[in-house]
Amino acid sequence: MVMRFFLCCLLLLGVVEARAAEVRVVATTGMIADLVRRVGGERVEVVQLMGAGVDPHLYKATTRDAAALLRADVIFYSGLKLEGRMTEVLAKLGGAGRAVYAVTEAMDREQLLAPAAFEGHYDPHVWFDVSLWAQTVPVMVRGLSAVDAAGAEQYARRGAELQLELEALHAWVQAEVSQIPPKNRVLITSHDAFNYFGRAYGLRVVGLQGVSTVSEAALGDVASLVDFIRAQGVRAIFVESTVNPEAMRRVAKDAGVRIGGELFSDAMGAPGEMRFGWDTGTYEGMVRANVETVVEALK
Numbered sequence: 001m002v003m004r005f006f007l008c009c010l011l012l013l014g015v016v017e018a019r020a021a022e023v024r025v026v027a028t029t030g031m032i033a034d035l036v037r038r039v040g041g042e043r044v045e046v047v048q049l050m051g052a053g054v055d056p057h058l059y060k061a062t063t064r065d066a067a068a069l070l071r072a073d074v075i076f077y078s079g080l081k082l083e084g085r086m087t088e089v090l091a092k093l094g095g096a097g098r099a100v101y102a103v104t105e106a107m108d109r110e111q112l113l114a115p116a117a118f119e120g121h122y123d124p125h126v127w128f129d130v131s132l133w134a135q136t137v138p139v140m141v142r143g144l145s146a147v148d149a150a151g152a153e154q155y156a157r158r159g160a161e162l163q164l165e166l167e168a169l170h171a172w173v174q175a176e177v178s179q180i181p182p183k184n185r186v187l188i189t190s191h192d193a194f195n196y197f198g199r200a201y202g203l204r205v206v207g208l209q210g211v212s213t214v215s216e217a218a219l220g221d222v223a224s225l226v227d228f229i230r231a232q233g234v235r236a237i238f239v240e241s242t243v244n245p246e247a248m249r250r251v252a253k254d255a256g257v258r259i260g261g262e263l264f265s266d267a268m269g270a271p272g273e274m275r276f277g278w279d280t281g282t283y284e285g286m287v288r289a290n291v292e293t294v295v296e297a298l299k
């Protein structure tokens with residue numbers, strides 16, 4: 001009887017083994033991991049290095065991450081120096097049967113923002129312009145197809161479907177933001193993560209910290225932001241899920257303005273973390289939750 005039970009277990013394991021995914025993928029951020037899962041379906045197994053609340057600018061790879069990276073067939077990272085300390089390591093992992101892609105690599109540089117404060121680098125927060133982030137899908141399709149030719153057709157089909165969904169999401173964000181009276185379209189947040197969002201959907205964006213979170217906000221920045229909020233009659237300001245909210249709370253108190261809510265900036269929510277009925281553990285859900293938070297507070 002016991003023997004039969006073991007045999008049964010072995011058979012079951014065999015079945016599970018046979019159905020295991022073909023391609024081992026590592027993605028740095030959730031915004032990438034979610035899209036790769038959508039493109040890859042059952043053929044891929046995606047390990048996501050940075051979870052909810054994790055700041056990619058400051059992130060350092062753990063021993064566990066290193067093991068996952070070395071096991072991977074394909075690695076997708078954001079690029080444009082988003083993964084500050086990891087960028088060099090990631091770029092060097094290619095070769096020896098492993099493909100490495102910065103998902104932003106195919107983006108037309110003319111479409112990227114290069115703020116003066118970022119000293120010649122591009123602003124890496126491209127995922128908040130949904131139409132721009134949709135350009136990462138073909139890179140994912142190409143990357144998966146390169147290591148799994150048998151799945152190429154499926155990746156192309158699923159990628160095309162996803163791009164259509166993202167186009168619809170882009171149009172939805174435009175329609176939502178248009179509900180905010182033009183004079184209220186000012187988005188004040190902890191750090192400069194929303195410049196692409198502002199450009200794509202017509203909001204003026206002011207961040208307390210610079211493009212990266214590496215430098216902390218100086219006292220002078222707080223004072224000038226308070227002046228700006230008072231002068232403009234700003235209705236609400238926002239804290240971010242990956243940045244300590246203390247400085248923004250001080251700004252809110254000094255300026256006599258309310259905190260309009262928490263925005264997901266450089267990381268999505270945890271899987272199943274619902275806000276306004278959206279699962280913020282998905283790219284689409286994160287975008288929708290952010291937009292609803294902003295529109296609710298500013299309209």
Ligand SMILES: [Zn+2]
Pocket residue numbers: 057125191192193211212213266
């Ligand atoms: Zn950032």
